[in-house]
Amino acid sequence: MSVLPPLAVSLGDPAGIGPEIIVESWARRREARLPPFFVVGGEQVLEAASRTRGVIRLIGSAEEAFEVFKDRLPVLGTSEAEYTPGEPSAEGAALALHSLAESTRLALLGKASAVVTAPVAKDQLATVGFEFPGQTEFLAEVCGLDQDDAVMMLAGPSLRAVPLTVHCALADVSKRLSQELIIRRARIVATALRRDFGIESPRIAVCGLNPHAGESGRFGDEESQIIAPAIAALVADGHSITGPHSADSLFTPRARKTYDAALAMYHDQALIPLKALDFDEGVNVTLGLPIVRTSPDHGTAFDIAGKGIADPGAMIAALKMAGEMAARRAAHG
Template structure:
């Protein structure tokens, strides 16, 4: 792989800087591909010190320098910085987070980086500096010139891959947002991505029902018969291996998880609750359908434990490893 990974620092008052620093410190034992961080050199150095880590930070002027630096220091691109105030988010830190996200994405789009790995942000803080998106997934779709429905969030861990078909909306809005077209469109994107980025030649998709017991023959709702089942039939007719609609309370058992490569859930918590219950410390948020590779640890800023040296870096390490593997697979297949 010729280009390093670009890492956005996230909110500098959260746990992002310290788990990035610890990921670099564990780079050899975890087999991480070279990466650089956009901005926040002082923040990263202070976060590493607070965690009692020996992490030299070295500024770089070009992403191409990162690979040579990575073996002995954590490469940081750019001069943008902030104070390190763990647990106490502020406007200057939010500005750094936004700049870091935008610049890391630009590096990937220009192929100066092989992937983007985004540390957690605080949406309320970013809104104060002009960030108008529900989340980073929607931002990436817009920057990549895609419709938002073309960027699909998948949560992936060692035990489960799950895709919420509706994401950042109130639960009461979910039935009206679901449509046969939405399910079909996102299922196709997931299937293509599992082949391209995960090397699964014949992906198996399992689709959740919306209602308890998948509607139980219409007793608890008609969305399964009216929307979900017709979408599954269309996808099967196209040759995709899709099953369902399955009762969500049975789809995430150990035995059931052996029968599919990804589960398609109808709403946010239907996908994230089982993923976090099973793989919280290794869960990765992957954005499918983009022209670039993007991953992120599947947790938030955790302001309450920032700077205390107890944040688990496992999900950041997993996000870096997954980004490196996906980028390498894309590079090898063109």
């Protein structure tokens, strides 16, 4: 099999911990067995964020990353911003957006085998014209997909969890849920588990929305009116899917052995257990795209940026997972 292109890494907000965890991940490339990657833009930012000077090397094409990666961290492009840890700016947001857009473009062109995105500050991106709730929705738009077809999965060593609704108020969750949404996203998850994670017969468990999954309608009827009928339709279609389960017991060690991914009804229902179990190794994966995209499952952490204490574990996990997913896609055509 031919060698895959290197991974493209977007810089994230240069005032956050993204630059330092990228450089630290490269520093641990051998022990972590990371695939070759390059960063789009921010050569000076990365150099300033590095504990050891002289580890950054500017490259003129993605192909050059293979040779350079052995001894230096390759950076493609000359876009820059001031490096001021903990002090986000419009200039830094513009660099973050350029890096994200160019990384995605290179992946769509086949110049990169996957995109790994460092954390961004959505409020800062809004100041430079970013009109999306998050990077997931941006990627869907750029890839020409409906936003419902780009599915966020949080994945770690202990759990894979998918929130059906993501960046919306808790009061709006029930209004956004539908049988169609559950069926559509569950099918995308099942396909991704087979194609990207190598699980031949994926098992999916579905959370209820209400306490105790509604307790037969005593605490709400979303389970009986929306969730259960969607599950029945998916079972009839041949999927191995169960629920609605009470969310307060679905993430116990015993329960987690019974499924490969959990479908949650809203953001925190998925992210709280994932971060409690796998915070330093949690990866945000976008399913359903024509390209592979992963990201560390944490934010910019402006409060600790530049202090040399940020843990690169989630970035390392995101890089490894991106390489593994890209390899599986290439092997299966």
